[in-house]
Amino acid sequence: MKWISPYFENGTWLRGSFHTHTDVSDGSFSLEGVVNQYIHSCRYKAAPWMRYRFLAITDHTTSGKKEMFRPIVNPDPNSESEYILIEGREDSYGHHILGIGCRMTFQEDIIGKNEKDYTLEDYQRVIDEILKDDGIAILAHPHWRYADYFSAEMTVNLERYTAIEIINGDRFSGPGNLATDVWDAALTAGKRVWGTGNDDFHSVRDMHNAWNMVLVKEETKEGVLEALRHGSLYASNGASFEQLYSDGEWIVAECHHDSIFDLPEKTFRFIGQGGQLRQLQTGRGKTAAYKYQGDEKYIRVEMCLSCGMAAFSQPFFPEK
Ligand SMILES: [Zn+2]
Ligand SMILES: [Zn+2]
Numbered sequence: 001m002k003w004i005s006p007y008f009e010n011g012t013w014l015r016g017s018f019h020t021h022t023d024v025s026d027g028s029f030s031l032e033g034v035v036n037q038y039i040h041s042c043r044y045k046a047a048p049w050m051r052y053r054f055l056a057i058t059d060h061t062t063s064g065k066k067e068m069f070r071p072i073v074n075p076d077p078n079s080e081s082e083y084i085l086i087e088g089r090e091d092s093y094g095h096h097i098l099g100i101g102c103r104m105t106f107q108e109d110i111i112g113k114n115e116k117d118y119t120l121e122d123y124q125r126v127i128d129e130i131l132k133d134d135g136i137a138i139l140a141h142p143h144w145r146y147a148d149y150f151s152a153e154m155t156v157n158l159e160r161y162t163a164i165e166i167i168n169g170d171r172f173s174g175p176g177n178l179a180t181d182v183w184d185a186a187l188t189a190g191k192r193v194w195g196t197g198n199d200d201f202h203s204v205r206d207m208h209n210a211w212n213m214v215l216v217k218e219e220t221k222e223g224v225l226e227a228l229r230h231g232s233l234y235a236s237n238g239a240s241f242e243q244l245y246s247d248g249e250w251i252v253a254e255c256h257h258d259s260i261f262d263l264p265e266k267t268f269r270f271i272g273q274g275g276q277l278r279q280l281q282t283g284r285g286k287t288a289a290y291k292y293q294g295d296e297k298y299i300r301v302e303m304c305l306s307c308g309m310a311a312f313s314q315p316f317f318p319e320k
Contacts, residue, residue, distance in 0.1 A: 001292050003246035003299075006194070006231030006314040011215045014224065016054030018100050018138060018212065019090070019165065019198035025059035028203040031072065031085075037204065039083045047258060049240075054084035054214070054224050056100050060092040072104070084221050090140065091126050094118040095149055098165070101225045102135025120157055127161050136228055137161040138196060141168035142179035152185035155193075162228065166312060167197035167235050169209025177210075180302075180312065184275035187298050187315055194228070194314050195300075197235030210237050213311075231314040238309025239266075242286075244301065251316050253301040255286040265306040273297040292318060 021027030022034055029037060034055065044050040057072055072087045088100045093109045095118065110129065111122045127137040139161055142150035155164060164186065168177045183195050197210035214233040216223035227233055234241055240256035253268055255261050268288035270279040278299065281288045290299055298315035 002319045003251055003316040004319055005246040005316055007244050008215050008217055008232045011217045013213045013215055014053035015211055015213055016052055017198045018056040018196055020055050020057050020201045021059055024065055025063040056086040056088045058088040058090040058098050060090050062092045086221050096140040097126050098138040098140050099130035099135035102130055102133035138163040138165055140165045142182045143176045152182045155182045155186040156189040163194040163196045166195035167210035167237055168200050169206050170200035172209040188273040194231045195235050195312050234311055234313050236311040239303050239305050239311035241311055244313050246316055249292040251290045251299055253288050267304045269302040270299050272299050
């Protein structure tokens, strides 16, 4: 038996967010201002691996502004190699669904219903329109406003979406911003969908609450999108993995080698179907490994630091 790892074997880890607003919708900053906040104002001289390297711009489709049709051009061509901008949108007529790597907007309201009247088929149509535009669909903030904004039933029954936003950083205040429960419901039902963490940036209050570390084969927009499709990324609100891989019957998770991670205790939680905790390791050890037991549908790793931050791997699936 072998685990199927979603992670590329070799590559570069890039930090970034798939959910960013500008003043084209309800963000406080222009595109240039957003880039200034994330890229130019955050140099991370002591820890260059923490620099933001990509941002997907996902303004609400409901803003009605024509500017939404503008193509995204890198506002600072001299630093082209330093960061990657990805076009996208947040479909917002019904419950919000992110489209990544597709044209910025979708002005017309194709469903034409009040949000409360949307059916599962309507949401499926929104996802399929994103796919038609060559985009990648992510179900946004499943517990925003109320517990079942995107319920477990919806994550199980919707199809052809790629990921769920398991951490949303907008006014980060706790359980309403975390959604690993509906992710586990989808995975338990046999779906292969990934977890992402994003600031949902509107203003500086949202910054650095949640992000992704994406392991890319090439440091380009296409490289980031390929990794998102493949699941070669993890979500974080402050903890970092050095590597995640499978070695035959074992899944291995390693905390980042940066010495700053020597300080906190690390709890590795290996989680399987039903969100069940299958194995726990706590202490200063930076590596944890999980051996196949025979009945797993999937295993994912959460690494929690004693200072309260965590990182969430993608699921590993047993080879059939
Ligand atoms: Zn939203
Ligand atoms: Zn948003």
